[in-house]
Amino acid sequence: MDKATQTMIENLHKNTGKTLAQWIDIVKAQNFAKHGEIVKYLKEQHKFTHGFANLVAHKAKETDAGSVKNQDDLITKQYKGKEHFKPIYDKLISEIQSFGNDIEIAPKNAYVSLRRKKQFATLNPATKNRFEIGINLKGQEPKGKLEPEKPNAMCSHKMNLTNIKDIDKEVIDWIKTAYENAG
Template sequence: MMAQSPEEMANAMIANMKEKTGKTLEQWITIAKKSGEEKHGGVVKYLKSQHGLTHGFANLVAHKYLKSDAASAKGGDAGLVEAQYAGPKAELKPIYDALIKVATALGNEVEIAPKKTYVSLRRNKQFALIQPSTKTRVDLGVNLKDEPAKGRLEKSGSFNAMVSHRIRLEKPGDVDKDVKAWLKKAYAQA
């Protein structure tokens, strides 16, 4: 059986939402709007704590309400990436391009899934994410099992709980043999 894409999984969740949660996606979006929450994490927390939704459903509703998923965003995937590297972060785009070049060379199972503030790299599951964190830095998050934090490969800490490690990149040349090796290992483990 082929692994489902994130869009296919989201569509399946939406199709089963009323049966599993008692309400349709549109009804949950209305509830999310009434919460007054405007940030993804706040919406998820509200739906889980006040309405008992599982994390998966709360996350999906939050993305649809805030239009922060690839399917909802204006301009689709390209529009999400374009927005991430607009304005003061425009000079970081060559770092992103270098990372995407490395990632797509890993194999034909690499899925590039832009979100509102980062780009997820997936195989069977997420193995990395690329996020322009500041005006001068892109953070590459990778999931590496049993890999000690050392040198440029630091623990993800508060950066992002969806990855185990973070590498700070300030120029395209920072996407070097070490970064390529870490991405390759994370891809192999996904």
């Protein structure tokens, strides 16, 4: 288990008085079918932040990178039916890895988390028509391709792409700024 996840698990216990295992038991007792239902429940009924709710949901559904034996399977699954977005992912990963050798690429069930000391971006083939880059740039005014994200989302901003030509200097510069801020 990576250090960031371990720290989150420890903070979950400190902040709520319950262990991750206890929270997993609580959400499993609710018989939720979907990840989003667990997140909504924890945020609305137990006042979780999105990050903690997402952690518990992933662990309860065993869809986090730590629960999967082969992380490549998660990426393959993300692009099923959205294969036309895989070149966008590949190009972004190639560019992002040039920022430094301290980047953790952590595939999840529906997206890939990019972390340094903390998460700085997510890569997500959101729909068949939209590839979404989540960016953590708290306090940054949205401008250009950088749009605000919903309140309490895991990222503060997002950028939407539709094809590989949308990856330009602006997109890479925003991701690099988030990377630098996460160090």
